[in-house]
Amino acid sequence: MGITRGVMVTVLFGIVLFVMIPIYVPRPSFIPGFAPPPDMWPRVVSILGMVLGLLLLGLSLSKTTEAIADPDAASEIRGDTPLGTLLVRFGFAVLAFAVFVVAVELLGFLLACILLLGAVLVLTGYWRHKWISLSVAVALPLLLYLFFSSALNTRFPAGTLLRALGL
Amino acid sequence: MLNDLLIAFQAVATIENFLIMAAGIWGGVIIGAIPGMTGTMAVTLALPFTFYMQPIPSILLLVALYKGSTYGGSVSAILIKTPGTASAACTTLDGYPLARQGKAGKALNMALYSSCTGDFISNISLIFIAAPLALLALRIGPPEYFMLMVFALTMVSGVSGRSLILGLVSACLGLLLATVGEDMYGSFRFDLTMDMRGGLAVAPVLIGLFAIPELLKIVVFRNTDTQKAMQLGDNRVTREEFRRSLKSMLKGSMIGVIMGAIPGIGPSAAAFSSYGEAQRSSKNGENFGKGEVEGIAASESANNGCCGSTMIPLLALGVPGDVITGVMLGAFMIHGMTPGPMLFETNLHEVYMLFIGMLFSSVLLFGAGKATMRFFSHISRIPPGLMAPIVLILCLFGIFSISNSMYDVIVLLAMGVFGFFMFLLAIPAAPFLIAFILGPMLEENLRRALAISRGDPSILISSPITWLFASLAVFAIVITIRQQLKKAKS
Numbered sequence: 001m002g003i004t005r006g007v008m009v010t011v012l013f014g015i016v017l018f019v020m021i022p023i024y025v026p027r028p029s030f031i032p033g034f035a036p037p038p039d040m041w042p043r044v045v046s047i048l049g050m051v052l053g054l055l056l057l058g059l060s061l062s063k064t065t066e067a068i069a070d071p072d073a074a075s076e077i078r079g080d081t082p083l084g085t086l087l088v089r090f091g092f093a094v095l096a097f098a099v100f101v102v103a104v105e106l107l108g109f110l111l112a113c114i115l116l117l118g119a120v121l122v123l124t125g126y127w128r129h130k131w132i133s134l135s136v137a138v139a140l141p142l143l144l145y146l147f148f149s150s151a152l153n154t155r156f157p158a159g160t161l162l163r164a165l166g167l
Numbered sequence: 168m169l170n171d172l173l174i175a176f177q178a179v180a181t182i183e184n185f186l187i188m189a190a191g192i193w194g195g196v197i198i199g200a201i202p203g204m205t206g207t208m209a210v211t212l213a214l215p216f217t218f219y220m221q222p223i224p225s226i227l228l229l230v231a232l233y234k235g236s237t238y239g240g241s242v243s244a245i246l247i248k249t250p251g252t253a254s255a256a257c258t259t260l261d262g263y264p265l266a267r268q269g270k271a272g273k274a275l276n277m278a279l280y281s282s283c284t285g286d287f288i289s290n291i292s293l294i295f296i297a298a299p300l301a302l303l304a305l306r307i308g309p310p311e312y313f314m315l316m317v318f319a320l321t322m323v324s325g326v327s328g329r330s331l332i333l334g335l336v337s338a339c340l341g342l343l344l345a346t347v348g349e350d351m352y353g354s355f356r357f358d359l360t361m362d363m364r365g366g367l368a369v370a371p372v373l374i375g376l377f378a379i380p381e382l383l384k385i386v387v388f389r390n391t392d393t394q395k396a397m398q399l400g401d402n403r404v405t406r407e408e409f410r411r412s413l414k415s416m417l418k419g420s421m422i423g424v425i426m427g428a429i430p431g432i433g434p435s436a437a438a439f440s441s442y443g444e445a446q447r448s449s450k451n452g453e454n455f456g457k458g459e460v461e462g463i464a465a466s467e468s469a470n471n472g473c474c475g476s477t478m479i480p481l482l483a484l485g486v487p488g489d490v491i492t493g494v495m496l497g498a499f500m501i502h503g504m505t506p507g508p509m510l511f512e513t514n515l516h517e518v519y520m521l522f523i524g525m526l527f528s529s530v531l532l533f534g535a536g537k538a539t540m541r542f543f544s545h546i547s548r549i550p551p552g553l554m555a556p557i558v559l560i561l562c563l564f565g566i567f568s569i570s571n572s573m574y575d576v577i578v579l580l581a582m583g584v585f586g587f588f589m590f591l592l593a594i595p596a597a598p599f600l601i602a603f604i605l606g607p608m609l610e611e612n613l614r615r616a617l618a619i620s621r622g623d624p625s626i627l628i629s630s631p632i633t634w635l636f637a638s639l640a641v642f643a644i645v646i647t648i649r650q651q652l653k654k655a656k657s
Contacts, residue, residue, distance in 0.1 A: 005592050009336050016343060025346075025356045035618045038354035041610045042346045049339035056332055086387050090587075093386045097580045104573060117560050123386040126552035133553075140557060144564045152219055154568040 006057030013049030021046065093123055108159030113141035172294075175519035179527065184224055188528050191228040192535040195235020199255075200243050206236030206254075208381070210494045211374045212558070214501075215565035222502035223517050227524040229498055233491050234286055234474050234532050237434060241278040241467055245271055254434035254470035257442045261455065261462035268458055272402030272540070277460045278467045279536040280404065281416050285468035287529040288420040289427065289475030293482075294522045296428070297511075300483035304508035309615040310626050314636035316609045319486045321640040322429065324598040325647035334598045337589065341599035344372070345606025351614065362574040369497035371566050371579040372603055376596050377490070378562050379583020382555040384590065404460065412464035415445040419465045423472020428479045429488065434470035441469030475525055481506050482518065486605070490597050493604045 025039040096119045103112035118137040127133050148154040191213070198209040209232045217225030240255030245262030258278060265274040307315070324334030347357045348366025358364045419441035426437035445465035446455040455462045478495075480486045485507030487493040499506050504514050511518060566579045586596055602609075613627075620626035628637055 008592070013339070013343075020357065024358065026354070028352075028354055031352075035352060036614050036622070038350045038352065038356055041613065042343060042356065045339050045342045045346070049336060049343070052332055052336045052339065056336070059332070081388070089387045089389075090383065093383055094584060097584070101573070101577060101580070104576075109567065113560055113563060116563075117556055120382065120386070120556040120559060121553070124382075124552040124556060125389055126550065126556070129553075136553065136557065140560055141564075144560065148564055148568050152568055155571060156567065157573070 002060030003057060006053055006055075006060055008053075009056060010050055010053030013046045013053055017043065017046035017050060089123065093120075096120060096123065104157055104159070106159055106161040108162055109156035110141055110145045111159065111162075113145075114138055117141060171515065171519050172523065175516065175523045178516070179223075179227075179520050179523045184227060184524065185527070185531070187220075187224045187228050188231045188524065188531050189535065191231025192235040192528060192531045193539070195232040195237075196239035196242070196535055196539060197235075198232070199236030199239020206233050206240070207377050207490045207494070208558070209233075209236045210491050211370075211377055212561055212565065214370050214374070214494055214498060215569045217498050218501055218569050222499075222504060223520045223524065225498055225502065226495060226521055227528065229491075229495050230474075230478075230521075230525055231528045231531070234282075234471065234528055235535065237471050237474055238279065238282040238467070238532060238536060240470075241282070241463075242275065245274045245278065245463075254438050254473075255466075256435065257438040257466035257470075258463055260442070260466075261457070261459050264456070264458035265460070265463070270458070273404055273408075273460065274458075274463055275536075275540055276402065276404045277408070277412065277463045279533065279540075280409070281412070281419065281464040281467035282471040282536070283529055283533045284416050285420040285423050285470070285472035286474050286532060287526070288417075289424050289472045290522070290525045290529060291475075292424045292428075293475040293478050293525065296476075297479050297483045297518075300479065301508040301511040304484050307632055309612040309619065311630060311632040311636070313609060313612040313616055313627060314633045314640070315484060316486060316605050316612070318636040318640040318643070319480070319488070320598065320602055320605065320609075321643050323489070323601045324595075325643055330593070331644065331647045331651060333592075333594050337594045337596065338598040338602040340589075340594075341602030342606045342609070344599075345603045346610070351607075351611050362572075367578055367603075368570065368575055369494075369500075369604060370569055371575045372582050373490075373494060373497070373600050374562050374566060375579040375582025376586040376589075376600060378558055379580065380586040380590050380596075381551075382559050383583065383587040385551050385555045387587075408460050411451070412461045415441070415449065415461050415465040416468045418444060418448075419468035420472040423469040424476040426469075427473030427476035427488070434473040437469040437473050438466040441465045441472075478525075482510060482521075483508065485510075485608070487601060490600050493601050496604055 021039055021042055025042055027037050027039060031037055096116060099119075100112050100116040103115060107115075114137055117140065118133070121127050121133040121137060145156065149156060194213070195206065195209050198212075199206055210229050213228055213232055217228060220228070237254060241258040241262065244255040244259040245266050262274045262278065265271065320338050321335075324338050325331045344367060347363055349355055349364065355364050419437075422441040422444065423434065423437045426440065427434065442455075442462060442465045445461055446452045449455070449459075449461055451459055451461060477488045477492050480488050481492040481496060485496070485505065487496045496506055504510060504517065562579060563576060566575050567573070569575065589596055589599065616626050617624065620629075627633055
């Protein structure tokens with residue numbers, strides 16, 4: 001775990017330093033006075049991050065210093081569940097988020113929230129209490145929608161599909 | 168000063184402010200009492216709503232939530248041996264054994280008395296320390312500010328996780344994310360989409376980082392067990408028990424005040440230090456861990472003793488000492504106020520209103536705690552599998568209402584997934600958030616200092632104050648590494 005983490009941190013900051021900063025942080029042609037350029041700070045932070053990543057990697061290679069770099073919090077709660085199952089659950093959760101973002105465009109904010117809440121209640125395992133889950137999934141977004149749109153005047157997206165259907 | 172405080176008293180003492188503070192305390196106690204729901208989450212969830220409020224009531228609401236949740240954390244610690252907040256973990260040691268003896272009511276009452284005492288002492292300290300410290304801070308310039316923030320970040324990185332290096336990695340990630348958008352001279356950085364030109368707002372980043380990973384943990388690990396709550400049983404704290412605990416309560420309050428005022432230390436460390444000190448100095452030291460009310464008094468007075476004093480560095484120096492004050496800094500900024508020494512010149516009336524409001528909230532905490540004690544045993548049993556999805560929907564509505572834009576909602580969800588990865592890699596979230604909030608100020612002060620010195624970095628160690636903060640940062644790093652090496656060897 002420690003080695004993987006060290007590599008991941010180093011690679012992440014490396015990509016920022018060598019790929020993203022040259023493309024996405026352009027230096028202006030004129031900088032007033034002695035002001036440092038806009039890429040100075042992101043470069044300093046990225047270099048520091050890379051050094052820390054390499055340090056994590058180095059510490060993980062030695063038995064005596066491994067414990068400093070690798071407290072391994074996640075493995076404590078992972079228990080006996082196979083990694084594949086955990087990845088599938090995580091994948092479904094991310095998929096639910098992605099579908100929600102698309103559904104807001106098509107179905108509007110309220111319906112998308114009802115669907116997301118239902119999906120997440122299934123994913124947390126609470127769906128076995130079907131009636132409570134169903135009531136919460138419908139009533140909570142509806143109440144919040146009414147509260148925000150009437151009391152705070154928030155204008156939520158209506159959804160292109162529903163608008164096309166004249167709803 | 169007294170006259171200013173009296174004027175502020177009149178301004179704060181309105182029905183509207185009392186209702187807001189009562190709602191904050193009540194909501195905080197309820198959220199704190201639910202295992203897995205933290206004070207940070209309570210404050211972050213309320214942040215979008217403060218957007219529509221006046222500045223002082225909005226800060227008072229957040230402060231009330233903070234105080235309420237700090238006390239509320241002890242409820243589940245006592246009743247179901249699951250601390251609602253990390254700072255209440257120490258309360259479990261004596262609170263739960265006392266509940267098993269059929270004296271849960273006594274434990275809850277002692278926790279309430281100690282919390283209110285610690286909170287009140289902490290507020291008084293804030294009133295008398297913040298203003299003189301701000302006057303002192305007026306004399307410091309960009310290099311000193313830069314080093315002060317470096318020191319604060321080092322402290323937060325060192326104590327918020329189990330590894331200093333991972334804390335620093337987290338801070339670097341936060342600093343990097345804070346550079347997205349327009350910089351102080353108008354250059355755009357990391358503008359992958361047009362929306363990103365405006366940067367990332369504080370609210371979706373911090374709510375995403377703290378609320379959504381909790382949901383993902385439940386979805387992925389399905390760790391949703393709830394324990395049966397104890398009955399309240401014996402309710403009264405006798406005069407003898409109160410007298411016996413008073414010394415530990417006062418000592419704990421002072422420990423909380425001191426440790427809360429130092430950036431990064433926070434209520435958990437204060438509670439354990441106070442508990443250790445009480446056990447060492449008490450005649451009943453051998454009863455600690457077996458249901459001793461003095462143990463509850465020590466830990467609860469210390470963790471609530473931090474509530475007011477964590478505001479000292481925030482108000483006087485503009486440096487948040489922990490995540491919650493980081494959120495409050497965001498709330499101040501939303502309302503056009505910048506915490507720091509200038510706040511005492513430009514918004515003195517508002518600062519005094521805040522002080523008075525905080526004193527009122529101590530009294531309200533006592534009232535809310537007393538009134539809702541019986542209700543608590545039910546709250547502690549709300550299953551996380553139901554609560555976490557509800558929180559997600561609250562976050563989505565809250566965040567969308569701030570900006571009326573799906574961009575912030577996408578940032579919220581993306582930060583949630585990112586926060587979950589950080590959790591998997593054991594990278595603590597607190598340094599990330601503090602760095603994200605301090606990042607723009609840190610960079611601005613560095614660039615100003617370098618512009619003043621014509622690019623010479625030695626300006627960062629050119630005055631006694633910069634030396635002091637630099638030495639403290641190095642000292643903190645050395646001490647933390649030594650402790651971690653010691654732990655690793657053992």
